[in-house]
Amino acid sequence: MCAKKVKVKEVTFGEGHKAAVCCSLIGATEAELVDEVKLIQSKKPDVIEWRADFYNKLDNTQAVLNVLTIVCEHIGETPLLFTIRSEQEGGEPISLTTAEQKDLIQHVLKTRLIHMIDFEVASPFAEDDDLKALCKDLDIKWIGSTHDFEKTPTREQMLAFLQKGEAIGADLVKVAVMPHTREDVLSLLTLTNDASNMLSVPVITIAMGRMGIATRLVGDQFGSAMTFAVGHQASAPGQAPLELIKEIQTYTN
Numbered sequence: 380m381c382a383k384k385v386k387v388k389e390v391t392f393g394e395g396h397k398a399a400v401c402c403s404l405i406g407a408t409e410a411e412l413v414d415e416v417k418l419i420q421s422k423k424p425d426v427i428e429w430r431a432d433f434y435n436k437l438d439n440t441q442a443v444l445n446v447l448t449i450v451c452e453h454i455g456e457t458p459l460l461f462t463i464r465s466e467q468e469g470g471e472p473i474s475l476t477t478a479e480q481k482d483l484i485q486h487v488l489k490t491r492l493i494h495m496i497d498f499e500v501a502s503p504f505a506e507d508d509d510l511k512a513l514c515k516d517l518d519i520k521w522i523g524s525t526h527d528f529e530k531t532p533t534r535e536q537m538l539a540f541l542q543k544g545e546a547i548g549a550d551l552v553k554v555a556v557m558p559h560t561r562e563d564v565l566s567l568l569t570l571t572n573d574a575s576n577m578l579s580v581p582v583i584t585i586a587m588g589r590m591g592i593a594t595r596l597v598g599d600q601f602g603s604a605m606t607f608a609v610g611h612q613a614s615a616p617g618q619a620p621l622e623l624i625k626e627i628q629t630y631t632n
């Protein structure tokens with residue numbers, strides 16, 4: 380079966396479409412985030428991600444909601460992806476408990492200011508019926524993600540992560556891994572091709588670091604629906620500038 384398409388505002392994710400280019404906000408303060416969003420938005424990414432685990436007042440719900448409102452004043456029609464990446468999967472350390480994090484996420488979803496949210500497949504949030512029901516009610520698409528900053532798991536393991544995301548109801552599924560050999564990169568690309576044919580939801584795949592650059596530049600030619608690029612500062616190793624990816628896309632799509 381061909382991977383289904385998912386539309387978020389004017390952006391279409393999935394088979395037959397070039398990868399949406401996403402740039403991340405990683406500021407620690409409101410002032411940094413405002414500078415960052417202005418710069419990034421001027422480069423016209425397809426999606427903006429707020430990596431809220433970098434924000435230094437994540438434990439203050441009102442501050443988070445205020446910053447969210449301010450960020451949204453600068454992004455126009457660009458879809459906003461909200462992510463609290465866990466430390467185990469490459470995020471910044473945060474002080475919130477799981478219950479506090481769930482409460483914050485509910486507040487953020489209810490603002491309707493975000494259009495997509497990332498839940499790690501291995502986290503309790505991806506299994507949380509309240510959060511998933513809220514996303515459905517508010518038409519906020521959720522990405523079921525898995526990250527391995529150490530290695531590239533086997534093709535079977537990576538496929539299992541993506542299938543788990545699909546099985547628990549993710550609208551899109553994503554895997555990001557660290558390659559150490561050319562074979563690792565090829566394995567990720569083969570997985571991308573296979574999973575994008577097999578699954579019923581769009582697939583996003585990334586091989587991080589310098590070795591994985593091909594997957595970020597031309598992953599869509601193998602079936603990947605989104606790529607993360609540098610707008611201001613990289614949010615993970617190996618990201619290329621947005622301008623380079625957009626330029627390449629004029630030749631490949």
Ligand SMILES: O=C1C[C@@](O)(C(=O)O)C[C@@H](O)[C@@H]1O
Pocket residue numbers: 403428430462464497524526555585587607608614615616618
């Ligand atoms: O999950 C991802 C992908 C990513 O880790 C990357 O490798 O580009 C960057 C993160 O900001 C994002 O949340």
